[in-house]
Amino acid sequence: MKKSFFITGTDTGVGKTIATVVFGTLLKHNGFDVGVMKPVQCAGNDAAFLKKCLKLKDPLEEINPYHAPEPLSPHLAFQRAKIKIHPEKIMDTYQTLRDRHDILLIEGAGGLMVPLMNNYLVCDLIKELDAELIIVSRLGLGAINHALLTIRQAREQGLKIRGVIFSALSKKILNLPEQTNPSAIKQFGAVDVLGTIPHLDLKILSPRNILSKCSVRVHWKTLVRNMKPPAAERLSAWDKEYLWHPFTQMKDWLDGEPLVIDEAEGCYLKDIQGNRYLDGVSSLWVNVHGHRKKEINQAIKAQLNKVSHSTLLGLSNPPAIQLAKQLIEIAPQGLARVFYSDNGSTAVEVAIKMAYQYWKNTGQTKKSKIAHLKNSYHGDTLGSVSVGGIELFHKVYRDLIFETIKVEFPDFYRCSSGKKYPAYTKECLEKLENFFKKQHVSIAALVIEPLVQGAAGMIVWPSGLLRKISKLCKQYDIFLIADEVATGFGRTGTMFACEQEKVTPDFLCLAKGLTGGYLPLAATLTTQKVFDGFLFDYKDQKTFFHGHTYTANPLACAAALANLKIFQKERVLARLQPKIKYLAKGLKKFYNLPSVGDIRQKGLMVGIELVKDRTTKEPFPWEERIGVRVCQEVRKHGVILRPLGNVIVLMPPLAISMPEIDRLLEATYQSIKKIV
Ligand SMILES: *Cc1c(COP(=O)(O)O)cnc(C)c1O
Numbered sequence: 001m002k003k004s005f006f007i008t009g010t011d012t013g014v015g016k017t018i019a020t021v022v023f024g025t026l027l028k029h030n031g032f033d034v035g036v037m038k039p040v041q042c043a044g045n046d047a048a049f050l051k052k053c054l055k056l057k058d059p060l061e062e063i064n065p066y067h068a069p070e071p072l073s074p075h076l077a078f079q080r081a082k083i084k085i086h087p088e089k090i091m092d093t094y095q096t097l098r099d100r101h102d103i104l105l106i107e108g109a110g111g112l113m114v115p116l117m118n119n120y121l122v123c124d125l126i127k128e129l130d131a132e133l134i135i136v137s138r139l140g141l142g143a144i145n146h147a148l149l150t151i152r153q154a155r156e157q158g159l160k161i162r163g164v165i166f167s168a169l170s171k172k173i174l175n176l177p178e179q180t181n182p183s184a185i186k187q188f189g190a191v192d193v194l195g196t197i198p199h200l201d202l203k204i205l206s207p208r209n210i211l212s213k214c215s216v217r218v219h220w221k222t223l224v225r226n227m228k229p230p231a232a233e234r235l236s237a238w239d240k241e242y243l244w245h246p247f248t249q250m251k252d253w254l255d256g257e258p259l260v261i262d263e264a265e266g267c268y269l270k271d272i273q274g275n276r277y278l279d280g281v282s283s284l285w286v287n288v289h290g291h292r293k294k295e296i297n298q299a300i301k302a303q304l305n306k307v308s309h310s311t312l313l314g315l316s317n318p319p320a321i322q323l324a325k326q327l328i329e330i331a332p333q334g335l336a337r338v339f340y341s342d343n344g345s346t347a348v349e350v351a352i353k354m355a356y357q358y359w360k361n362t363g364q365t366k367k368s369k370i371a372h373l374k375n376s377y378h379g380d381t382l383g384s385v386s387v388g389g390i391e392l393f394h395k396v397y398r399d400l401i402f403e404t405i406k407v408e409f410p411d412f413y414r415c416s417s418g419k420k421y422p423a424y425t426k427e428c429l430e431k432l433e434n435f436f437k438k439q440h441v442s443i444a445a446l447v448i449e450p451l452v453q454g455a456a457g458m459i460v461w462p463s464g465l466l467r468k469i470s471k472l473c474k475q476y477d478i479f480l481i482a483d484e485v486a487t488g489f490g491r492t493g494t495m496f497a498c499e500q501e502k503v504t505p506d507f508l509c510l511a512k513g514l515t516g517g518y519l520p521l522a523a524t525l526t527t528q529k530v531f532d533g534f535l536f537d538y539k540d541q542k543t544f545f546h547g548h549t550y551t552a553n554p555l556a557c558a559a560a561l562a563n564l565k566i567f568q569k570e571r572v573l574a575r576l577q578p579k580i581k582y583l584a585k586g587l588k589k590f591y592n593l594p595s596v597g598d599i600r601q602k603g604l605m606v607g608i609e610l611v612k613d614r615t616t617k618e619p620f621p622w623e624e625r626i627g628v629r630v631c632q633e634v635r636k637h638g639v640i641l642r643p644l645g646n647v648i649v650l651m652p653p654l655a656i657s658m659p660e661i662d663r664l665l666e667a668t669y670q671s672i673k674k675i676v
Pocket residue numbers: 342343344345346348377378379380449454455483484485486487511512
């Protein structure tokens with residue numbers, strides 16, 4: 001159902017524009033899609049003001065088809081500007097805007113009897129539009145006369161009046177005339193009163209300001225009595241008004257339409273309009289066995305009936321204890337203790353702090369520097385940003401973070417010119433060894449993302465390198481911190497990536513898939529040796545001073561236990577192997593697309609790098625946002641993806657089926673083909 005309202009005044013300068021902004025804001029806030037029109041405008045910039053205040057995307061020429069520069073009655077202003085007003089053109093634009101929006105607010109020029117040209121008054125225009133009238137009246141002595149004149153004239157012309165809205169144009173205290181105007185006009189004019197707009201300072205006019213001052217005093221609901229805003233639009237309006245999304249340029253976001261997910265099942269997400277999408281990136285790399293997995297849901301519900309949260313500071317709880325035991329049982333041999341936190345960044349920070357403090361506690365105070373690989377990503381808190389190497393994400397914060405040592409990494413695809421494999425891998429290793437040889441006395445730990453550097457664009461490690469780096473760390477007494485936040489829980493084809501090269505790190509950081517993607521929980525596993533490095537008398541002050549309030553939340557631990565149980569019961573890792581091969585086979589075809597420069601895969605982690613020129617590997621300029629555009633396109637095929645720059649990431653739940661892999665690949669293929 002669509003509706004239009006024509007907003008006219010009892011006189012000029014009574015606050016028509018303010019009334020339009022106020023109604024528009026209130027309606028938008030409540031989920032209605034609102035458009036505005038100012039058919040004729042003499043001087044001023046009301047139309048632009050409306051467009052800006054209500055964040056409208058319609059072009060200004062549509063909102064205001066006729067504009068004359070002088071502040072005169074339109075018949076004179078347009079005559080002097082040598083512009084002829086064509087009512088048909090106004091009608092055409094009106095139809096366009098009306099079709100585009102649920103509600104169209106049309107702001108008049110002056111009052112009803114204002115001439116637009118010879119033999120054509122504002123009220124003649126209104127008669128042609130299918131719009132109800134909202135009359136804006138000022139408050140004060142004389143207001144009754146003007147309002148009643150307008151009301152009578154409107155009725156004589158056969159116009160339908162929705163009501164009168166009053167506008168307080170100054171901050172003046174409301175005396176008797178102002179207080180009684182609305183009831184008098186209601187009585188003598190037999191009209192609805194739509195409320196009173198208090199004085200609003202145009203300089204600080206914001207939606208927030210309008211909502212707080214007008215929500216109660218302006219009866220916007222009268223305009224939409226039989227209309228219901230679609231829930232989807234209400235939510236999307238509130239999203240844009242109240243939320244700030246992570247890793248998102250909100251300016252772009254505010255210009256777009258948010259996709260709101262409120263249900264999911266298996267590998268599919270469902271938005272509030274009921275559209276289904278294949279969850280192609282496992283809800284940002286976390287989902288393992290699919291959404292609404294019966295066993296995980298039940299485990300959480302069962303735990304809810306016991307206790308939702310109790311602290312691990314000074315107390316313990318059964319799910320936390322059981323999960324710690326099971327994690328140690330499945331982790332690479334040699335890891336002996338579990339320290340919980342809430343997310344991947346904290347899991348890494350815990351490892352860094354433990355490594356650093358271990359050397360302090362044990363008297364080797366010089367071992368204080370942290371090394372990490374080029375292009376690394378370990379999270380967004382300042383400690384994890386310190387060991388991050390992705391310039392775009394990290395450079396703004398350079399001055400806030402601690403100094404680290406960056407280690408060269410043999411990126412297969414984007415290495416400096418002239419480097420060849422496997423020689424380059426060897427070269428990097430030699431550099432690392434030389435560096436360790438010279439500086440090991442000052443290095444506390446090396447942080448890595450084993451087998452795949454995820455956020456860098458799914459850079460897959462050359463095989464054997466992890467094992468060799470691990471050996472070097474042992475040889476030079478440097479802790480190896482393996483950040484398996486992304487690679488853990490089957491992602492790379494084994495439970496943990498480290499297993500594939502028989503490596504036991506000194507620290508293993510886990511998060512994303514730990515609860516199957518249901519609740520935030522993280523764990524940092526370490527060795528007995530590290531643990532023993534903290535066992536001192538209380539008075540020695542060598543305690544590990546770290547802990548988050550929700551550490552080892554029992555609900556999250558219960559979900560994690562259910563997650564691990566499913567791995568066993570459903571033989572997830574064994575059943576994953578054919579899927580990995582199938583995916584690899586399907587990916588080959590992507591090289592048919594000339595823009596595909598490189599395809600990298602490890603298990604169910606895939607990066608498809610798009611390039612402008614395949615031979616020179618010249619990247620697409622980042623401004624073109626090629627990855628974002630492909631991922632927008634893929635939504636039309638019912639698939640959700642999120643890129644990393646020019647790299648299209650495929651990271652479906654381990655539970656994905658073969659036909660779903662086909663769908664994922666086909667949608668991605670067609671989208672790349674279409675966009676690039
Ligand atoms: C996602 C990720 C993190 C950060 O995890 P959060 O839960 O987002 O803090 C750290 N390391 C790696 C390898 C990751 O992929």
